[in-house]
Structures are given as C-alpha cells and as structure tokens.
Amino acid sequence: MSPWFNPARELDALIRRVAAGLPALGPAFDPQVRPATDARHGDYQANGILAAAKAAKANPRALATDLLSALQAEGTLAKAGLEVEVAGPGFLNFRLTPAALHAWIQAFPDADAWRRGAAALHAGRKVVIDYPSPNTAKQMHVGHLRPIVIGEAVARLLEFCGASLTRDNHIGDWGTNFGILILAIRLKGFVLDAASPTALEDLEALYKEGSALTKADPAALDAARAELARLQSGDAESLALWERIVAVSNAACQRIYDQFGLRSDVVLGESFYRDKVDQVYRELQACGLAEESDGALVVWHDEVPRYSRHAETKLPFIVRKKDGSSNYASTDLATVLYRAEVLGAQEVVYVTDGRQQDHFQQLFLTAEKWFKATGRTLPRLRHVWFGTILGEDGKAIKTKSGDPVRLQSLIDEATAKALEKVNEKSGDLPEAERRDVIAPRLGVAALRYADLVSNRTMDYRFSWDKMLAFEGNTAPYLLYQAVRVRSVFRNAGVAAGQGEAGATPPETPGEIALARKLLGFTAALDEASEDLRPHILCTYLHELAGAYSSFYADNKVLVDDPAVRARRLALCARTSALLESGLRLLGIEPLERM
C-alpha cells in the first residue's frame, strides 16, 4: 500500500471501522485520535477509550486491549508501519517505524505532493474569500495590514487544501464619505489629476476639510448629503468624478498590494451592488423579515436578546437608512446573494477586524432567514476576525500627531531596518542583491510574520526589534534557516531532491526527530485550516526549523557513507521544500541566500 498522507485521519477512520465491530464500542465510538502530546508516547494517541469505558462501565485498559487485538487482527496497522500499544489508564499509542517515516518521505517529496495530499480537506469546494476590502479615497494605513496579511495567508491555506477559491476584493467605494469628498472638491474647485503623485494625499486632505466643515456647519452637511444623493441617483458629472477618485485610489492600493504579492480574482466593490439592493429590500419585506423603524428599514432577531426589538439598547440590523440610501448591511446582503447565485459559492469567508462581529452576526442571521424563506441554499458563512495592532505603549498604534501610520511608511521602515541588518551581517553579498532583493523581502516578511505568529483573535504589540530579530519565532530566523538548508546542496554540488538513491530509513535521534516533525505538517495543516488560524502554521514551521537545527548540529550531511549521505540529503531536501512551502503559504517569499 502507498503511505498515508495524513496518518491521524486514516487512523481515526480505521479505528472507527474496527471499533464498530466490537460490541463494547460500536459505530458511535469516537477514538479521539490526536498527535501525541509527548513524543515519548509515540506519534499519535487515541484518547477515546477512557470516555467509552466510563459510559459502558467497563475497565478501560481491558477495553483498550480488546481494541488493540482487533486492530492487529485487521492487519492494516502493520502494513502502514504503525506500532501500537496500550498505555497509562487506557490510551492507545501509535508510533511510526523508521521504515514508515522513510516511506512517507519518499512518497511525499515536494509541495505538489503535499498539495495533492491536502486537497482532500476541501476537495474542490467553491469558496469566496473577501479581503482586504479597503475603503477608497484614503491612503492605506496600518489598519490595512492585518486584512492584507491574514487574508492572504488564509486564502493560500484554503487553496492549498483543495478549495476552488475566488478572491473578491469588496472595496468600500459607495459610502457616505463620497458626499463629503465631492462637496469639498467642488467648493475648492480642485481639479483631480490622476497622474499626480500626490493625488491621493490631496483627496485625503480635502476629505478632512470637508469633514470638518460638515461638522461645523449644518448647511454644509445638507450639501454633502445632496452630493451623495446626486451621485447615487446617477448624475453623470458626479459619476465621472467618482470614477476618477476610485481609479486614483485603486492605483494606490495596487502599489501596496504589489509589495505584498496580493492579487484579486474579482474586484466587486459596494458600488457594484447599487442596482441590486432594491431586490433585497423587496424580498426582505415580502417575507416579513424587514420592517420600518424610525423611518429606516430594519431587521430584528428577537431570538437573540442583543438583537431583539425588546433589548434595552436597541441594535437592529439597519438595511436601509431613513433617507432611503443603502448602507453596508444592504450591500453585504446583496453581495451574499450574488456570491451564492452567480459565483456559486458554497462558502464565504470574510476577513475583517473583530469590531465588526455584531455586524456579521446580524448579517449571517438575516441571510439565513432570508435564504430559507426564499427557498435558496445559503453558503457557509464565516467571519475570520482579528484583533488590533497596539503600539509599544499598549494602545492602538498611531503616529505622534495622532494620524494613522501609513502602510507605505511601515514597509519603507521595515525595508530600511532589514537592509541595516543585512549590511552588518552579510556585507560580502553583492550590494544590489542586499538592497533590491534581500532587504525588501526580509522587511516585508518580518512585518507579515509578526502579524501572523500570534493567534489572530489577539491584539498584539508592534515591535520592530522583535519582528526583525534573528532569534526566536520570527521571519528572519525562519528565512535564515531555510537559507542554511539550501547551502548544504550548494556544498554538495547537487540539487535538492538529488543524491537520494540508496537512502536508508532514519536512524539517529536527530534524523528520527526531524523525520517525525516533517510528517507533523499534515496535523498542522489540519489544525490551521479548521479555524483558519495561520499561527498554527507559524508554530509548526518554527518547530521544524528547530528540529532541523538540532539535526544539523550533530548529523553531518556530507559524509562518505553513501547510504547515510543519501538519507540525510533527503531529509535536508524535504526540510528545505517544507520550510519554503510553509513560508509561501503564509505569503512570505523565501530567499536563496542572505
């Protein structure tokens, strides 16, 4: 038989199958197969026997022994190279033999093989992912870092695990702020030159002025509303201006995306749905979900106390404002429908910050009832949210003047700091390579990795020193480790993947530990994709790099013994490929040398 790509999953299925035939366990038995909590216990453990024994009032060790006998009689375990034993109060421990580790390493040598193995997780499922979805007419700032970085990592993870993915950049290009902006442009007689390098900054400044004006002067506020109404009613002149604003804004965003290696499959902003919200209003009212409240069209969810019409603090889902205009609830509902019916989404993933949780809960509840009432099939809707970036002082990050930190200046600073480090440590590399290749990649990688390494629901403290450190769980450390592995092949004079003929199974503790860690990738993928949490992949890669370093410290690769050399070269090749594939999954492009 060919080796199992993901032994934990196969083991789980096998145990269920065998247990189904045992009267004491039966088909409902959940074996609770997990990676072993302690390497001394083997590679995988089944915890479920204890709970089953309790339910059946049976002796757990006896039950475990019965299950073990049945498993051994079945025969698959031995073929898969899994040793099994009853341990402790009634656990089953499974350990892959060196031969099985070796077989896996031979059978799954590169990213393509891993991708094929992982594809079972989503199996062609049609997923639409919504990120980074910025608002237009503003420069990108630090607040856009997380949706870009997390969104891209989650997208790549889904794609790697077999999803048929559509990246939909749902830009905010139709909101209230356009009234203010257009008003300010008209009052100032500003002529928007898309070619001007300061076009976007000028718009931002104008918006600030306009915003101040409307706050100070009710007449100006009315004028801004009138501008918005004019735009939304299709006034040609307003539309032309709006189009130019959006174009300038998108071009600026694209310059940032390019530096992050981001691309979108479709860009369907809020404006795209402007002729699709009427259907939403109609249908929601027709099926009795939406009603008028204070002049607005709202949806209550009485079964959820917080969104109930009886709540102390009313929090209805406002789908149409009292002035008749749409808001993001309206367009988001229209967007769900479009994604389901036109894009064929079976699942929609929204990557936004955690402050929008109420909105998405209400959106999902509303969509669920609306789709049900109209006989449609609702895609699975998931809100993948994240916490805030804090400054070194522990408060939301800002510049000294209180303005948001521009994303471009973060990239520039990261690149400059990375260049400093590289100049200091690798002055022998060509200057152009340091400046044009290594520094920008290292800088952006540091920025990204710091954003991914902690659980996304946590706030995190922004620290240049930590993200750019070459020690610890950081991008520089991982990139450096990846580069070290590559150097082995330079010295050996062979390409990764070559020189493996005659390789024997891992033998030394360092080889075995590294081989087991390589297989651990499948479990890490499982866990990371379950809740779409990239930090699990970060933790794994850091552990892999550590296992490699330990291996490398006391297992010389380029030795004379051909079998030893071959198997160590194979381990290096897999480590190299896996570190680099893992980094790419996170959106980080590895380096050849640094």
Added chain:
RNA sequence: GAGGGGGUAGCUCAGCCGGAUUAGAGCAGCGGUUUUCUAAACCGCCGGUCGCGGGUUCGAGUCCCGCCCCCCUCGCCA
C-alpha cells in the same frame, strides 16, 4: 447593562474538541559547544499558586457557576 476578546515564567506568547505523577516555546539572565556542511546556530541551567473562589470528573490551564481586572463593540460609518 449586553456581547466579544484577553488575564499562563521578568517580558512576548503557545497550549484551552479535558488526558498520561516534571504546564511548553521564544526573548531576557547564567553556563557550555566551533581546526568540520552559513555560530544569524546548537546544548544545558534558571524561572510559573495557569486572575480569584467554588463545582463536575478516574483526570481540569482546558468544561460549568460566581467574582475581579484590562481591551473592543452597542440605531442609520465600514
């Protein structure tokens, strides 16, 4: 008030679908390792009443209840 997140080593954080008599990692501190493949590394030591109090269980950092502290959100912005 309601809801969400957080409270684990000096610092930054994993672990939280309950699991195996010693709760992990990184950083910081201390001490080692190199005539040998990138030492930007590796190895070891030091360091924790897992916010507090109850409860469930063979077993709780992990589940339940109560309480305390910090952050975020709460009617027409997204």
